[in-house]
Amino acid sequence: MRISRSNVSTEINKTGSWRFVRPGYDEKTAPCSNACPVGQDIARIEMLMGQGMFPAAWETILRENPFPAVCGRVCFHPCERVCNRGEMDSAVGIHHLERFVGDLAIERAYALPHPFYGDEAETDRRATGGKTVAIGGAGPAGLAAAYFLARLGHTCDIYEADSEPGGVLRWGIPWYRLPEDVLKAEISRIVDMGVKIYCQKPITRDFMARAREQYDAVFLGCGYGRSLPLWIPGEEKVLNGLAYLHDIRGGDNTCTGGRAAVIGGGNTAIDVARSLTRLGVEPILVYRRRRQDMPAFDHEVEMALAEGVQLMPLVAPVRIDGGDGGMVLTLQRMRTTRMETAGGRCRVEPDGDRTETLMVDQVYSAIGAEPGENWLFPPEHQPGQLRMSHCILWEHPDARLPVVFGGDLTTPVKSVTDAVASGKQAAMALDTRFRHGGKAIPERLGACRVGDGTALSMEIYLSGRRKTRNPAIVPFSALNTDYFAPAERQAPPVLSPETRCGSFEEVEGAYGRDAAVQEASRCFNCGICNDCDNCRLFCPEVAIYIDGTRCINLDYCKGCGICVVECPRNAMTLEEEAS
Amino acid sequence: MIHSPLPQTDYMASGHVGCPGCGATVAMKFALRALGEKTMLVIPACCWAIIAGSHPQTSLKVPVLHTAFATAGAAASGLRAALDMRGDTETTVVAWAGDGGTFDIGFQALSGAVERNEDFIYVCYDNEAYMNTGVQRSSSTPFGTRTTTTPGTNWKHTRKKNIVEAFAAHRIPYAATASIAYPEDMIRKFQRARELKGGSRFLHVYATCPTGWRVPSDQCIKIARLAVKTRAFPLYEVTDGVRYTLNHDAEPPLPVRDYLSVQGRFKHLTDDDYGEIQAMVDEDWELLKRKVALAPEEARA
Numbered sequence: 095m096r097i098s099r100s101n102v103s104t105e106i107n108k109t110g111s112w113r114f115v116r117p118g119y120d121e122k123t124a125p126c127s128n129a130c131p132v133g134q135d136i137a138r139i140e141m142l143m144g145q146g147m148f149p150a151a152w153e154t155i156l157r158e159n160p161f162p163a164v165c166g167r168v169c170f171h172p173c174e175r176v177c178n179r180g181e182m183d184s185a186v187g188i189h190h191l192e193r194f195v196g197d198l199a200i201e202r203a204y205a206l207p208h209p210f211y212g213d214e215a216e217t218d219r220r221a222t223g224g225k226t227v228a229i230g231g232a233g234p235a236g237l238a239a240a241y242f243l244a245r246l247g248h249t250c251d252i253y254e255a256d257s258e259p260g261g262v263l264r265w266g267i268p269w270y271r272l273p274e275d276v277l278k279a280e281i282s283r284i285v286d287m288g289v290k291i292y293c294q295k296p297i298t299r300d301f302m303a304r305a306r307e308q309y310d311a312v313f314l315g316c317g318y319g320r321s322l323p324l325w326i327p328g329e330e331k332v333l334n335g336l337a338y339l340h341d342i343r344g345g346d347n348t349c350t351g352g353r354a355a356v357i358g359g360g361n362t363a364i365d366v367a368r369s370l371t372r373l374g375v376e377p378i379l380v381y382r383r384r385r386q387d388m389p390a391f392d393h394e395v396e397m398a399l400a401e402g403v404q405l406m407p408l409v410a411p412v413r414i415d416g417g418d419g420g421m422v423l424t425l426q427r428m429r430t431t432r433m434e435t436a437g438g439r440c441r442v443e444p445d446g447d448r449t450e451t452l453m454v455d456q457v458y459s460a461i462g463a464e465p466g467e468n469w470l471f472p473p474e475h476q477p478g479q480l481r482m483s484h485c486i487l488w489e490h491p492d493a494r495l496p497v498v499f500g501g502d503l504t505t506p507v508k509s510v511t512d513a514v515a516s517g518k519q520a521a522m523a524l525d526t527r528f529r530h531g532g533k534a535i536p537e538r539l540g541a542c543r544v545g546d547g548t549a550l551s552m553e554i555y556l557s558g559r560r561k562t563r564n565p566a567i568v569p570f571s572a573l574n575t576d577y578f579a580p581a582e583r584q585a586p587p588v589l590s591p592e593t594r595c596g597s598f599e600e601v602e603g604a605y606g607r608d609a610a611v612q613e614a615s616r617c618f619n620c621g622i623c624n625d626c627d628n629c630r631l632f633c634p635e636v637a638i639y640i641d642g643t644r645c646i647n648l649d650y651c652k653g654c655g656i657c658v659v660e661c662p663r664n665a666m667t668l669e670e671e672a673s
Numbered sequence: 674m675i676h677s678p679l680p681q682t683d684y685m686a687s688g689h690v691g692c693p694g695c696g697a698t699v700a701m702k703f704a705l706r707a708l709g710e711k712t713m714l715v716i717p718a719c720c721w722a723i724i725a726g727s728h729p730q731t732s733l734k735v736p737v738l739h740t741a742f743a744t745a746g747a748a749a750s751g752l753r754a755a756l757d758m759r760g761d762t763e764t765t766v767v768a769w770a771g772d773g774g775t776f777d778i779g780f781q782a783l784s785g786a787v788e789r790n791e792d793f794i795y796v797c798y799d800n801e802a803y804m805n806t807g808v809q810r811s812s813s814t815p816f817g818t819r820t821t822t823t824p825g826t827n828w829k830h831t832r833k834k835n836i837v838e839a840f841a842a843h844r845i846p847y848a849a850t851a852s853i854a855y856p857e858d859m860i861r862k863f864q865r866a867r868e869l870k871g872g873s874r875f876l877h878v879y880a881t882c883p884t885g886w887r888v889p890s891d892q893c894i895k896i897a898r899l900a901v902k903t904r905a906f907p908l909y910e911v912t913d914g915v916r917y918t919l920n921h922d923a924e925p926p927l928p929v930r931d932y933l934s935v936q937g938r939f940k941h942l943t944d945d946d947y948g949e950i951q952a953m954v955d956e957d958w959e960l961l962k963r964k965v966a967l968a969p970e971e972a973r974a
């Protein structure tokens with residue numbers, strides 16, 4: 095019997111001509127990265143963590159932030175608020191994961207990798223054209239500026255007024271939130287890069303006048319060290335909250351007992367109140383708005399209340415009487431109005447002349463701070479100034495060199511991570527200024543934006559792989575959630591309120607290794623390819639192949655769109671064909 | 674770069690003429706990844722008779738015997754016998770037919786073959802109508818569907834034939850459903866069927882047809898997944914016609930409406946119709962659960 099046989103492959107049919115839409119790999123920006131003040135590549139970090147690749151995850155953080163162990167603890171993690179996973183069950187524990195890998199790096203003494211960004215030119219860049227920069231203030235902004243400038247091949251000297259480096263991290267944040275050895279370890283990594291820190295040597299106006307002789311630029315990140323006055327009678331009896339925290343971290347933690355009023359609703363007020371409970375004092379937080387309007391992180395407020403801190407909302411101090419034997423704090427009752435502040439907090443006004451009194455032994459003020467010296471304020475509207483999101487570059491007419499104002503002096507949000515962001519922005523701006531001139535700064539830095547926010551990426555600045563990332567932000571609706579099953583968020587151990595009150599021991603514990611891997615696996619990895627291979631698996635045309643990376647054979651792709659829809663994480667896009 | 678436990682070699686070539694987003698081609702791709710090179714296919718008239726290539730082309734890297742519409746069961750029996758005569762017991766014979774060719778016109782030949790317990794795998798890729806000739810209803814077409822032969826208000830008012838039950842009633846060694854939205858499950862079942870040599874094995878594979886169902890091509894897999902999640906197409910296995918295993922519990926199930934309302938072929942259904950179909954799905958599911966409960970100790974091969 096004879097049967098006709100086919101032996102020509104259908105591959106001679108170029109079915110790609112049927113197509114009117116074209117799929118393509120198109121990595122996008124995760125909402126968390128967009129919200130992160132330093133623009134960390136969180137989707138990739140969690141992908142690596144989920145695969146147990148901790149050193150690689152840590153290196154990915156270090157591209158954008160020198161302080162994972164610190165920020166994992168003290169950052170108010172705006173990333174988690176916008177996490178797409180929150181729309182499914184609960185946000186990924188991004189800050190716990192950051193802290194876990196930060197601690198692991200300290201424990202295992204991970205070294206900074208070379209070349210740092212997978213960028214071979216780094217070594218050359220370090221060898222040539224390095225400049226010398228003086229940095230005022232060894233707080234998070236100054237340290238970050240030094241770290242990034244050093245990575246970019248420049249030499250940095252940091253001048254610090256206090257006896258040890260760290261700024262707010264060393265003196266303003268209590269131990270129970272940030273243990274000292276963690277901070278020291280992350281600072282020493284920067285020192286090991288060759289950055290010199292001179293303590294008890296503040297930058298002065300005289301120094302500025304002569305800076306040109308030794309330096310090519312100055313970064314000022316001296317922070318807000320001076321507390322704002324209350325402007326009420328009896329003010330002189332008030333103790334300074336910031337100074338109190340400073341004393342405690344200096345080792346002075348004598349138990350005084352009694353009752354204390356703490357005026358303010360920010361993180362410093364909370365830190366003062368929580369420190370007081372640990373020293374046997376009964377603190378009462380006196381705040382002019384409502385609890386939900388407090389600028390302090392909600393989580394911290396909760397912790398404070400659990401530790402026995404009392405809250406008196408909607409009262410404003412009007413006078414303080416009495417002396418050593420006890421003080422009388424007179425408080426004006428406040429009431430809410432329909433108006434809101436720019437930040438969305440409700441505006442309050444005095445509720446007629448209703449007042450009340452509070453008997454306490456001490457009064458602490460923590461209503462905010464300003465720079466220690468007036469000249470540290472960047473002057474407004476001077477020619478030769480470049481105002482950026484987190485710092486101001488000024489071609490200083492007297493000092494005759496570029497000066498960058500950063501940290502609390504210029505950041506829109508006074509947070510540790512925003513301070514780090516300003517240090518990074520300053521480093522990029524100065525590096526661009528040195529290499530390409532000041533005019534090139536807006537364009538070069540603009541190209542480094544993460545998503546549509548203000549965060550800048552050093553990896554993009556150095557033309558790393560992230561440069562090809564689409565700034566479009568992945569919304570929850572773009573994910574294929576068929577691939578994600580609900581999973582509970584891992585909770586780290588926390589000391590009980592009773593144990594907390596007696597000591598300055600760290601309150602929040604860390605994830606174990608398994609919990610970290612599990613939590614990282616909850617991340618959707620929004621917008622980035624994690625090699626799940628769905629596109630290649632489902633393509634009905636066998637048009638997707640691997641040649642180093644995944645490729646689409648457009649000779650055959652019919653544009654069905656399956657690969658794009660079955661990509662769980664929106665790392666592909668379908669576009670209309672041009673013709 | 675690939676962390677997948679699935680077999681990675683494809684025996685299907687590009688350039689075939691399946692419609693964009695054709696679920697039946699995805700089905701073949703997975704089937705051949707599981708079955709491997711030592712496979713011979715028997716394909717009767719159906720879309721796949723065309724997708725496999727019109728003479729002198731072929732889109733498959735394994736031999737294909739094209740045969741007449743009603744004859745897949747008989748032709749596969751013959752091919753098996755021929756291979757046995759040549760001493761080739763290694764090659765797996767696989768009949769690959771549409772629902773029309775299986776539920777309707779090929780039913781007699783197949784019923785006869787499996788009653789003889791012929792040594793082959795029979796795959797019905799089910800797109801729930803005669804698609805290649807322009808969407809005519811088959812006995813696989815579900816209640817509520819509009820096709821070109823059940824148009825307007827005359828949409829199909831009878832239920833889909835339960836083909837796995839029909840072959841379980843023949844007490845064949847292995848019968849199972851599979852879906853292109855669950856590649857791991859599907860590939861495992863094809864591998865298991867291949868290993869259970871010596872008798873008839875029947876695989877009922879759900880295959881979305883974007884053209885005939887009037888759905889966007891990119892929704893091919895999503896809809897297949899919805900069919901499982903709504904329990905409209907449960908994933909299960911039956912060994913020796915009596916031992917049932919449920920592979921995907923679909924707990925809690927989505928309402929069947931979620932599955933129907935996204936397809937053009939069901940657009941005309943009213944709330945009452947949805948209710949009626951939901952009751953059918955629930956009834957079938959309960960029945961299936963009862964059968965599963967009868968044989969909880971199903972031993973995996």
Ligand SMILES: Cc1ncc(C[n+]2csc(CCOP(=O)(O)OP(=O)(O)O)c2C)c(N)n1
Pocket residue numbers: 718719720721742743770771772773774775800802803804805806811
């Ligand atoms: C005896 C016979 N009658 C009719 C046809 C025409 N015909 C070819 S394919 C087909 C439809 C097949 O339907 P199904 O088996 O469901 O496969 P599908 O096309 O849906 O993949 C028909 C009716 C034929 N080839 N032979």
Ligand code: SF4
Pocket residue numbers: 117629632633634635636637638646650651652653654655656657658694
């Ligand atoms: S799945 Fe394949 S055919 Fe469909 S759009 Fe993607 S590459 Fe093209």
Ligand SMILES: [Mg+2]
Pocket residue numbers: 771772773799800801802803804805
């Ligand atoms: Mg059919």
